[in-house]
Amino acid sequence: MKLIICDSYEEGCLEGAKIILDVVKSNPKAVLGLATGSTPIGVYKEMVKDFKDNHTSYKDVISYNLDEYFGLEGTHPQSYRYFMEQHLFQYLDIDPANVHVPLGHGDIEKNADDYNAMLDKDVRDIQLLGIGSNGHIGFNEPGESFDSITHVVDLKESTIQDNAKLFFDGDIDAVPKKAITMGIKNIMDAKKILLMAFGINKRYAIKELVEGTMREEVPATILQKHDDVIVIVDKEAAIDLLK
Ligand code: F6R
Numbered sequence: 001m002k003l004i005i006c007d008s009y010e011e012g013c014l015e016g017a018k019i020i021l022d023v024v025k026s027n028p029k030a031v032l033g034l035a036t037g038s039t040p041i042g043v044y045k046e047m048v049k050d051f052k053d054n055h056t057s058y059k060d061v062i063s064y065n066l067d068e069y070f071g072l073e074g075t076h077p078q079s080y081r082y083f084m085e086q087h088l089f090q091y092l093d094i095d096p097a098n099v100h101v102p103l104g105h106g107d108i109e110k111n112a113d114d115y116n117a118m119l120d121k122d123v124r125d126i127q128l129l130g131i132g133s134n135g136h137i138g139f140n141e142p143g144e145s146f147d148s149i150t151h152v153v154d155l156k157e158s159t160i161q162d163n164a165k166l167f168f169d170g171d172i173d174a175v176p177k178k179a180i181t182m183g184i185k186n187i188m189d190a191k192k193i194l195l196m197a198f199g200i201n202k203r204y205a206i207k208e209l210v211e212g213t214m215r216e217e218v219p220a221t222i223l224q225k226h227d228d229v230i231v232i233v234d235k236e237a238a239i240d241l242l243k
Pocket residue numbers: 034035036037038039040066067129130131132133136137138139166
């Protein structure tokens with residue numbers, strides 16, 4: 001695991017974007033695993049800037065998002081599909097047919113099976129991850145099996161609270177209580193993993209990820225077993241390391 005400690009969110013996002021852009025530039029047909037949430041917004045800003053300045057093409061790039069809230073259509077402003085359009089896809093030349101976000105409505109079990117089949121076919125060259133304050137990756141909450149594949153989950157109270165603060169104006173009741181997410185095994189199948197975390201709220205998760213014992217109670221600790229992981233954090237998220 002390679003750890004990069006940055007001075008600021010902006011610096012971390014620039015570093016993160018460079019890593020993703022290297023993958024896209026070296027393989028125009030790259031398969032990207034993408035994330036939502038507050039963490040990657042700056043990375044997507046850098047990718048959009050690069051697209052405008054350097055015209056890096058996404059014409060043949062394929063993308064798979066980690067997760068989606070249960071019950072929200074892609075047109076809902078809080079859905080992750082909508083988030084991706086707003087922050088990234090609308091600005092790039094990516095083919096909409098190559099964009100995949102799990103479907104959080106309809107026949108959810110079938111959606112999960114279909115997503116697993118597609119992920120098996122299109123091995124991701126890189127998977128971008130944020131991390132929950134409780135150590136979740138994707139929406140794989142503490143206790144999730146390391147062998148899990150795309151499935152429906154009940155969100156933990158701490159995740160609902162974190163997301164209410166960031167995206168639902170503090171309205172806990174407005175946050176969906178379930179989601180569909182890539183499983184931990186799907187995440188580990190990516191060739192390269194880039195995990196990013198900023199702010200004091202992530203101190204526990206980063207301490208466990210880097211120095212903790214690998215266990216299902218802290219899902220991100222599985223990444224210790226992957227042989228190509230880059231972790232980008234700021235000083236606040238890294239504050240408990242080596243203490
Ligand atoms: C988002 C996702 C989640 C977030 C995590 C951190 O697609 O899968 O695991 O990465 O909850 O969220 P933020 O970045 O908002 O702190």
